[in-house]
Amino acid sequence: MNAVSTLYGGNQSRITTLDLQKAKQQGDIWPMLTCYDALTAKLFDDSGIPVLLVGDSAAMVMLGYDSTVPITVDELLVMVKAVTRSAKRALVVADLPFGSYQAGITDALTNATRMIKEGGATAVKLEGGTRIAPQVAALVEAGIPVMGHLGLTPQSVNVFGGYKVQGKGDDAEKLIEDALALQAAGAFSIVLEVIPAQLAKEVTAKLRIPTIGIGAGSGVDAQVLVWQDLMGLTADPAPRFVKRYFNLRDEMKSAVDRFATEVKTKKYPETKHSY
Numbered sequence: 001m002n003a004v005s006t007l008y009g010g011n012q013s014r015i016t017t018l019d020l021q022k023a024k025q026q027g028d029i030w031p032m033l034t035c036y037d038a039l040t041a042k043l044f045d046d047s048g049i050p051v052l053l054v055g056d057s058a059a060m061v062m063l064g065y066d067s068t069v070p071i072t073v074d075e076l077l078v079m080v081k082a083v084t085r086s087a088k089r090a091l092v093v094a095d096l097p098f099g100s101y102q103a104g105i106t107d108a109l110t111n112a113t114r115m116i117k118e119g120g121a122t123a124v125k126l127e128g129g130t131r132i133a134p135q136v137a138a139l140v141e142a143g144i145p146v147m148g149h150l151g152l153t154p155q156s157v158n159v160f161g162g163y164k165v166q167g168k169g170d171d172a173e174k175l176i177e178d179a180l181a182l183q184a185a186g187a188f189s190i191v192l193e194v195i196p197a198q199l200a201k202e203v204t205a206k207l208r209i210p211t212i213g214i215g216a217g218s219g220v221d222a223q224v225l226v227w228q229d230l231m232g233l234t235a236d237p238a239p240r241f242v243k244r245y246f247n248l249r250d251e252m253k254s255a256v257d258r259f260a261t262e263v264k265t266k267k268y269p270e271t272k273h274s275y
């Protein structure tokens with residue numbers, strides 16, 4: 001059985017980090033989506049999306065914060081539980097929120113363990129390179145698979161001074177160093193966010209583990225999008241890397257308007273909707 005049938009075929013057992021490793025070896029590119037609730041988890045899982053990320057982007061698209069910085073472990077954990085109750089086949093990755101792992105190994109172990117044990121996730125994701133490699137190594141040693149995240153790491157937005165392309169010029173070498181450090185620490189994959197496509201391609205070629213791009217061009221092993229961006233639910237303008245596959249915002253607005261009109265004009269409910 002090749003990696004394509006492992007990731008997308010009829011096999012109902014849960015996707016593992018080994019399946020993703022095999023996919024890289026066989027050159028099979030896979031999709032990842034963010035997910036925060038039970039209904040979309042079921043839909044994405046039934047569609048065969050092999051990896052679902054309960055991202056801290058939930059801070060913005062679910063909880064209305066203006067960055068990912070404020071969300072807490074407890075807030076995200078509720079969503080991790082909803083997704084893992086529903087998705088039976090996808091590998092579910094839980095983000096570790098800002099402040100839940102940077103201070104050291106003990107914090108990282110305590111909070112990642114909650115995501116796995118209480119949340120039911122298979123893996124966690126954290127942002128940063130060489131600086132957090134000791135946390136990554138400790139988590140893997142403790143039996144927790146880790147997805148890294150480099151480039152435009154949104155938890156550092158206040159250091160970057162906005163959501164800007166990272167890894168340009170001299171920063172490219174540092175990003176490659178960080179990626180190799182995460183791989184050496186035992187990470188099973190790395191998200192590369194908003195970096196030059198050529199750099200992402202170079203990093204991907206240097207690593208044994210899969211890279212997952214978001215705004216990192218096509219030379220990576222997988223692609224991820226925030227589902228509300230993909231579906232056109234988030235407000236315009238979207239970042240350049242987003243492709244809108246649907247106009248959910250307009251479709252929902254139109255349905256809500258029709259509902260409101262039909263309620264006001266007593267067109268809804270009809271006899272068939274009544275008992």
Ligand code: KIV
Pocket residue numbers: 034053054055056057058095149191193214224225226
């Ligand atoms: O939180 C998130 O949704 C993410 C993805 C954009 C990679 O980190």
